[in-house]
Amino acid sequence: xxxxxxxxxxxxxxxxxxxxxxxxxxxxxxxxxxxxxxxxxxxxxxxxxxxxxxxxxxxxxxxxxxxxxxxxxxxxxxxxxxxxxxxxxxxxxxxxxxxxxxxxxxxxxxxxxxxxxxxxxxxxxxxxxxxxxxxxxxxxxxxxxxxxxxxxxxxxxxxxxxxxxxxxxxxxxxxxxxxxxxxxxxxxxxxxxxxxxxxxxxxxxxxxxxxxxxxxxxxxxxxxxxxxxxxxxxxxxxxxxxxxxxxxxxxxxxxxxxxxxxxxxxxxxxxx
Numbered sequence: 358x359x360x361x362x363x364x365x366x367x368x369x370x371x372x373x374x375x376x377x378x379x380x381x382x383x384x385x386x387x388x389x390x391x392x393x394x395x396x397x398x399x400x401x402x403x404x405x406x407x408x409x410x411x412x413x414x415x416x417x418x419x420x421x422x423x424x425x426x427x428x429x430x431x432x433x434x435x436x437x438x439x440x441x442x443x444x445x446x447x448x449x450x451x452x453x454x455x456x457x458x459x460x461x462x463x464x465x466x467x468x469x470x471x472x473x474x475x476x477x478x479x480x481x482x483x484x485x486x487x488x489x490x491x492x493x494x495x496x497x498x499x500x501x502x503x504x505x506x507x508x509x510x511x512x513x514x515x516x517x518x519x520x521x522x523x524x525x526x527x528x529x530x531x532x533x534x535x536x537x538x539x540x541x542x543x544x545x546x547x548x549x550x551x552x553x554x555x556x557x558x559x560x561x562x563x564x565x566x567x568x569x570x571x572x573x574x575x576x577x578x579x580x581x582x583x584x585x586x587x588x589x590x591x592x593x594x595x596x597x598x599x600x601x602x603x604x605x606x607x608x609x610x611x612x613x614x615x616x617x618x619x620x621x622x623x624x625x626x627x628x629x
Contacts, residue, residue, distance in 0.1 A: 358391070358393070358570070358625065358628065359393060359570050359571065359572050359588065359589065359624060359625060360392065360393055360394065360564075360566045360570045360571070361393070361394045361396060361557070361560065361561060361564070361566055361570065361571045361572070362388070362393060362394070362395050362396065362571075362572045362573075362574065362620070362621070362625075363396045363398040363424060363553070363556075363557045363560075363571065363572070363573045363574070363583055363587065364395065364396070364397060364398060364573075364574045364575075364617060365397075365398055365399065365553075365574060365575040365576060365577070365579075365580045366397055366398075366399045366401070366406070366409060367399070367488070367539075367540055368540065368576045368577065368593075368595060368612050369574055369575055369576045369580070369593050369612055369616070369617070370397070370409070370574075370612070370617050371409070371612065372612055372613050373612070373613065375487050375488060376412070377409065377412045377413070378614075378615045378618070380615040380618045381615045381617045381618050382412060382413065383618075384615075384617065384618040384621040384622065384626075385413055385617070385621065386413075386414065387621070387626065388621065388625065391625065391629075393625060394421070394422065394564070395413070395415075396422050396423065396424055396557075396560065397409060397410070397423050397424070398423075398424040398425075398428075398553050398556065398557065398573070398575075398580075398583060399423075399424070399425055399427075400425075400426065400427045400511075400539050400540075400543070400545060400579055401425060401426075401488065401489050402425055402426060402430075402467055402469070402470070402471075402472060402489065402508070403423050403425040403426075403430060403432045403437055404437065404470065404489075404490075405472075405488065405489030405490065406423055406425065410423070410434055415434055416434060417434055417435055417436070418434045418435060419433065419434075419435045420433070421433065421434040421435075422434065422440075422560060422564075424553060424556040424557065424560060426444075426467060426508045426509055426547070426551075427509065427535075427537065427539075427545060427547050427551065427552055427553055427556070427579055428443075428547070428551050428552045428553045428554070428555050428556030428557075428559075428582075428583075429442065429443055429444055429467075429508045429509055429547055429548070429551050429556075430442050430443075430469070430508065431556060431559055431560050431563070439469075440563060441556075441559050441560075441563075442469070442506070442508075443548055443550075443551045444506050444507050444508040444509070444548060445507055445508070445509060445510070445534070445546070445547065445548045446507075447499070447502070447503065447507055449530065449533075449534070450466060450499060450502075450507040450510055451498065451499045452530055453510040453527075453530070453546055454466060454475070454498065454499050454510065455497075455498065456527065456530075457475070457510070457512055458475065458476075458497065460512065460514075460523055461514060461519070462476065462512035462513055462514045462523070463475070463476045463477055463478055463481045463512070463513040463514075464476060464510065464511075464512055464513075465491070465510065465511045465512075465513065466499065466502065466507060466510050467507070467508040467509050467510070467511075468502060468505045468506060468507060468508065469505075469506050469508060471490075471492055472489060472490070472491045472492065473491070473492050473493075473494045473502070474491045474492070474493055474494065475493075475494050475495070475496070477491065477493040480515070481513050481542075484540075484542065508547075509545060509546055509547045509548075509551075510545075510546045511543045511544060511545040511546060512543070512544050513542055513543055514542065514544075515541065515542045517538070517541065520538065520543075520544040523544060524536055524544060531546065532549075533548070533549045534546050534547065534548065534549055535547045535548065535549055535550065535551055535552050537552065537578050537579040537581075537582075538577065538578040538579065539577045539578065539579040539580075540577060541577070541597075543579075545579060552579070552582040552583070553573070553575075553579060553580060553582050553583035554573075554581075554582030554583040554584075554585060554586035554587075555582065555586075556583070557571060557573060557583045557586055557587060558586055567588075568586065568587065568588055569588040570588055571586075571587045571588050571589070572587055572588065572589045572590075572591060572620065572624060573586065573587035573589070573590050573591065574591045574592075574593065574616070574617060574620055575591075575592065575593070575596070576592065576593050576595055576596045576597065576612065577596070577597055577600070578597065578600065580600075581600055581603060584600070584603060584604055585603055589605050589606065589624060590603065590604050590605045590606075591604060591605065591606045591607075591608065591620050592604035592606075592607050592608065593607075593608045593610070593611055593612055593616040593617075594607065594608050594609060594610055594611035594614075594616060595611040595612055595613075606620075606623075606624075608620065
């Protein structure tokens, strides 16, 4: 039987109203008695996932886990206990920040505990509202974060072609960086080798679980690494079209219609 389900949040588990369906909550609750870990896997920081953990009844719980920052951190829910961390050097974060000021983007910088945004335009404020707390900054450099751990940086623009152009422009500094796209609005920069797939492998190692006994569920390119790493890689019905070929299974349902329940029923409950 599968022992870990790693699941993306936005546009996968969460509906567009940012809530978890009652059907999904009931299905996820059934996993606990079966010894199956349901692990949120998000690009967000772990503190911002507390609302979802409360919905799932695993907030501040021992032996329950979160993969956050696109794999940059693994935490046990009890007291946000940090089990694994892998960020980017301050100098590289400073370069992404400085160069981001030259593009038509909102620049995000993630520390372990906070998210800072420069050029925090209204569309981005509306998008993150209810998802995570973001502190707006008007600083032209990252001197105000010296001495702090930087987990990742990202840029926001809803034009995917524009983000891909930026990725080409930045190739001189992304040799040691994992570049991914998410939520049809972000290009994200993590340390090379840091991604949700690596996070899932690390958590499986910590828990003594074979990767063949894992499921990963997602919808966008920052989920691709864990979908490919898992024993069963699943795309919800609203998965970006170019990713369908790398998924072992495509749900009939989308994020609005309890796709996660479909996976739990088909691959866990129906097998009992």
